[in-house]
Amino acid sequence: MHTYGSSLRVIRACLKKDLKSSFSEPLFTLVSIILPLNVLLLMSLLVISGGLAPTAVVMQDSGPLAQQFYAAMSQSHSFVLQQATTDQAAALIEQGRVVAVVTIPADFDARIRQQQPVSVGVKINNLNTDFTNDIRRALPLSITSFYAKAFPNMVTITPRERDAYPQDLGYIPYLAVPILVIGLMVGGMVQAGTAAAVEWEHETMKELLLSPASRLAILLGKMLAAFLIGLAGAVVVLAVLIALMGVWPIHWGELIGFTLLILALFTAWGTLLGTWLKRRTPLSTLAIGLCVPLFFLSGPFGPISFFAPIEQIFARLFPVYYAIVVLQHAFHDFTLNTYGIGINTLILAAYTLGGLILATVALRRSTLPH
Amino acid sequence: MREDVRQEILPSHPAEATVVPAIELRALCKAFGTLVAVDHLTLSIRQGEIFGLLGPNGSGKTTTINLISGLSTPTSGEVQVMGYEVRHHARRIRQMLGTVPQETALYEELSAWDNLDFHADLFGMARKGKKERIMQMLDLVQLQERKHSRVSTFSGGMKRRLALARALLHDPHLLYLDEPTLGVDVQARRAIWDYILSLKQQGKTVLITTNYLEEAQALCDRIAILDHGKLIAVDTPEHLKQTYGGSVVELETALPGTVVDDIRRLSGVKEVIQEGTRFTVTTQGKSDVIPQIITLVTGVGELRQIAVREPNLDEIFLHLTGTALRD
Numbered sequence: 001m002h003t004y005g006s007s008l009r010v011i012r013a014c015l016k017k018d019l020k021s022s023f024s025e026p027l028f029t030l031v032s033i034i035l036p037l038n039v040l041l042l043m044s045l046l047v048i049s050g051g052l053a054p055t056a057v058v059m060q061d062s063g064p065l066a067q068q069f070y071a072a073m074s075q076s077h078s079f080v081l082q083q084a085t086t087d088q089a090a091a092l093i094e095q096g097r098v099v100a101v102v103t104i105p106a107d108f109d110a111r112i113r114q115q116q117p118v119s120v121g122v123k124i125n126n127l128n129t130d131f132t133n134d135i136r137r138a139l140p141l142s143i144t145s146f147y148a149k150a151f152p153n154m155v156t157i158t159p160r161e162r163d164a165y166p167q168d169l170g171y172i173p174y175l176a177v178p179i180l181v182i183g184l185m186v187g188g189m190v191q192a193g194t195a196a197a198v199e200w201e202h203e204t205m206k207e208l209l210l211s212p213a214s215r216l217a218i219l220l221g222k223m224l225a226a227f228l229i230g231l232a233g234a235v236v237v238l239a240v241l242i243a244l245m246g247v248w249p250i251h252w253g254e255l256i257g258f259t260l261l262i263l264a265l266f267t268a269w270g271t272l273l274g275t276w277l278k279r280r281t282p283l284s285t286l287a288i289g290l291c292v293p294l295f296f297l298s299g300p301f302g303p304i305s306f307f308a309p310i311e312q313i314f315a316r317l318f319p320v321y322y323a324i325v326v327l328q329h330a331f332h333d334f335t336l337n338t339y340g341i342g343i344n345t346l347i348l349a350a351y352t353l354g355g356l357i358l359a360t361v362a363l364r365r366s367t368l369p370h
Numbered sequence: 371m372r373e374d375v376r377q378e379i380l381p382s383h384p385a386e387a388t389v390v391p392a393i394e395l396r397a398l399c400k401a402f403g404t405l406v407a408v409d410h411l412t413l414s415i416r417q418g419e420i421f422g423l424l425g426p427n428g429s430g431k432t433t434t435i436n437l438i439s440g441l442s443t444p445t446s447g448e449v450q451v452m453g454y455e456v457r458h459h460a461r462r463i464r465q466m467l468g469t470v471p472q473e474t475a476l477y478e479e480l481s482a483w484d485n486l487d488f489h490a491d492l493f494g495m496a497r498k499g500k501k502e503r504i505m506q507m508l509d510l511v512q513l514q515e516r517k518h519s520r521v522s523t524f525s526g527g528m529k530r531r532l533a534l535a536r537a538l539l540h541d542p543h544l545l546y547l548d549e550p551t552l553g554v555d556v557q558a559r560r561a562i563w564d565y566i567l568s569l570k571q572q573g574k575t576v577l578i579t580t581n582y583l584e585e586a587q588a589l590c591d592r593i594a595i596l597d598h599g600k601l602i603a604v605d606t607p608e609h610l611k612q613t614y615g616g617s618v619v620e621l622e623t624a625l626p627g628t629v630v631d632d633i634r635r636l637s638g639v640k641e642v643i644q645e646g647t648r649f650t651v652t653t654q655g656k657s658d659v660i661p662q663i664i665t666l667v668t669g670v671g672e673l674r675q676i677a678v679r680e681p682n683l684d685e686i687f688l689h690l691t692g693t694a695l696r697d
Contacts, residue, residue: 006494013491017477017484024479024520206475207536209441211492212464 007217014221015228018195022229029229032191036183036233037240043179043295044172044245053099053131053138055079056089058121063109065150069120070104072146078138093123099131100124102139112150169332176247177331178300180237181262181323182291187233188266189273189287192226196274196359197283205366215363219271219356227267234259247331254330254341261348262323268355275362294320303336319351390453392417392544392575393438398447400433400599407433409599410447415592417452417543420566420576422586424687425596431579434596435546438577439467452543465493468542472549474533478522482513482532485521486539493540507535511565527558534565544575551585563588583684597691611680616640616653618679619660623647624672632666639663647674652681 022029057070074081084092089101103121105111111118122139126132148155199205208218238259241247249255270287277283297314298304298321304312315321322344325336335341393415400408408430415421423431436442437449440460449456451463476485486504495503508514511531521529530550537545550566551559566589569576580586586593587607594604603610616638624647633651634642638659641652649667653659660678667673681689 009491009494013488017480017488020484021477021479202478203471203473204475204477206469206471206473207477207489208492210439210464210467210469210471211489212461212494213492 007214010213010217011221011224014218015224018222018225019228021198022195022225032187032194032229033233033236035190036187036230036237039183039186039291040179040237040240043182044175052080053078053134054097055081055135056084056092056098056101057081058086058089058101058103059083060086060106061104061108065109065112066104068150069108069142069146072149073102073138073142075145076138076142078134078141093125096125098125099128100135165334169334172245173247173332174302174328175300176241176245177327178295178298178320178324180241181298181320181327182295183237184230184234184259184262184323185266185294185320186287186291187237188226188230188263189270190284191230191233192223192267192270193274193277193283193287194270194280195222195226196271197278197280200278201280209363209366216356216360219275219359219363223264223267223271223356226270227263230263230267231260234263249331250333251330254326258323258326258330258345258348261345261352262319262327265319265323265348265352265355268352268359272355272359272362275359275366294318297321298324299336300324305337319348322347322351389417391415391450392419392452393421393577394448394450395434395438396448396450398434398437398449399445400430400437400442401445407599408437408444411596411599411601413594413601413604415575415577417575418570418573419591420570420578420589422590422593423577423579423596424581424583424586424593425579426581426691428598429596430599431596432548433599435548435577435579439464439469439546465540466543468537468540468545470530470533470537470545470547470550472552474529476521476529476533476536479520481518481520482508482524483517485532486536489536489539495540503539507539510538511535527554527562530554530558530562534562538569542574544577545569546577546579548579549581550578551580551582559585583687595687595690602690610686616681617660618681618685619649619651619653619663620675620677620679621649621651621663621667621673622675623649623667623670624674629666629670633663636662636666652685 022032055073057073059066059070070081070083073079082092082098084101086103089098089103092098093101101121101123103123105118105120108118108120120139120143122135124132124135144155148158199208211218238255242249270283273286274280274283277286297311298318299307299315304315304321307315325339325344326341326348329335329341335344337344339347391414393413395411395413398408398411398413399406411430411434423434425431433442437444438451438456440456440463443457451459452466454462456463477488480488483504486507487500490500490504505514508517511534513528513532513535516524516528521532524532530553534547534550537547547566551562554562563585566576566578570591576589578586578589590607592604592606593610595602595610603613605613630642630644630649633639633649636659638653639651640654641650643650651663664673664676
């Protein structure tokens with residue numbers, strides 16, 4: 001009675017029906033498509049805003065050594081510097097527009113040339129200890145790098161760096177990948193979960209459950225529709241990431257393949273959650289609520305091997321981690337764990353299959369209200 | 371795949387081999403924890419009959435239907451539909467079953483045509499002739515002119531008609547209608563009743579759950595009354611009335627009577643209700659007590675009016691279960 005042909009027809013029918021239903025609510029579909037982009041922007045703002053400490057520098061001495069010291073500070077990757085007069089700097093820190101005011105004294109050059117101690121004034125707004133500690137760390141580093149450049153003979157210890165990768169990777173390009181994964185997660189889960197839950201909310205699940213159609217075929221059709229809408233969202237995010245933020249992938253083929261796999265994974269899990277929860281509100285709350293902790297757990301700022309062992313164990317329980325690993329490889333050609341890209345891909349495929357199987361079981365076990 | 375293998379052993383349709391009941395329930399039980407929703411239900415529904423399942427909310431009607439359609443697994447007992455055991459042939463049974471759920475379960479954002487087209491694909495209807503069949507069904511329920519309209523723009527009656535068209539689309543052997551006229555105006559109700567009666571003429575078996583006893587009386591060949599998951603009675607509406615109803619005698623006298631206690635003492639009188647000069651006397655079974663009642667009443671005053679009628683199903687239901695159907 002049930003051949004592959006009839007299952008394909010059910011898949012096609014469910015796909016067509018869900019797409020038609022989605023397009024009948026264009027606003028919701030548009031919101032679904034730009035949801036991953038929203039996540040990208042939100043997460044970008046969240047992490048970028050915490051990067052560099054705005055600092056005012058009062059240059060009472062404009063000699064060459066004072067200028068070199070200013071240059072050393074600006075190259076420390078910790079400050080956003082602006083020069084100001086004493087009064088301007090006082091106003092800036094008063095208004096909370098800078099974290100610190102560094103004052104280079106009028107006799108800076110003269111005292112250094114005479115090898116006399118120099119006191120560089122630092123006034124810190126220590127309300128935010130994160131920024132405060134940035135200043136406390138970065139200023140001594142600036143002093144060291146100033147001496148290393150101005151008086152190389154006085155600094156006898158120099159680092160000899162050997163890089164593991166041919167080029168440095170910036171903070172933003174590194175972060176862009178976990179943000180992309182979270183965008184795909186939220187977009188895929190919300191779209192697929194909503195499509196499943198709405199069948200229960202509108203009580204149309206009866207039409208599906210009372211049909212002889214294979215439950216797997218029904219879910220595959222529904223997932224495919226959610227996947228296609230999610231894909232539109234993924235294309236928008238990738239376009240912004242590549243064209244506007246300038247994060248170019250090294251392996252385009254991997255990028256396309258892994259993006260499709262990751263989207264399929266979260267579509268399957270969204271379908272499972274939608275089938276299980278049967279309501280859109282808890283589904284959306286859960287999907288959006290999960291994204292922030294999973295983002296921070298899965299190594300957004302660096303490999304999780306730098307984390308505490310317990311954090312590493314937790315991170316490895318969730319597919320977000322493996323998705324970040326494979327996409328970092330696609331974008332930047334480095335592998336964040338020792339499993340190899342093949343194994344990471346298989347793990348993601350297993351999660352996808354697991355989600356699909358569990359969703360099918362959940363639907364098969366579903367019954368109508370009593 | 372297991373069903374395909376089984377198909378070779380079973381006749382393609384068991385009904386072709388012998389006349390089997392459309393639905394057969396044997397000692398069917400379904401418990402949810404400590405709650406017994408269906409309690410040793412044994413019932414046989416013949417092919418081609420319109421069968422009514424009556425009972426108040428929570429009586430086990432929906433659970434029974436879920437068990438029949440394979441959406442729920444019995445705790446014990448057996449369900450057969452057209453000779454097929456539900457446990458092993460759920461898909462085949464769903465293929466033979468057309469359903470009109472109470473809430474219609476239509477995709478309101480889609481058109482009437484899209485709803486039927488989707489249903490046809492879900493039920494694996496042949497592509498050839500699909501369009502003609504959809505047109506035929508839309509014609510039957512007089513919705514052809516609105517075929518491209520969104521269902522959300524339909525009235526309650528139109529939605530119910532469309533749900534009926536959808537249930538009939540794949541030409542099921544057995545049709546299940548859950549409260550088919552709930553929320554439908556009188557005119558549409560009459561039209562739906564006519565459709566249902568025409569289905570019987572086409573040889574379809576129709577299972578109806580309803581809270582409207584008038585509807586059950588108008589449509590059903592037989593009625594089963596369920597209460598707390600148990601089968602209280604099953605019979606034709608007429609026979610139920612004869613067996614459980616007796617007669618209802620309504621009298622009006624000139625003066626408030628003093629004979630109520632005398633009437634109550636008569637053998638065969640079940641209940642006497644007095645409202646001023648009016649009496650409603652319910653007798654038990656086929657009783658010859660009516661002349662004795664008239665004698666007693668006329669003995670104390672003038673009898674202005676008397677009417678003897680059969681009890682309605684509401685009264686029978688009340689008699690059998692102790693509660694009104696819509697309690």
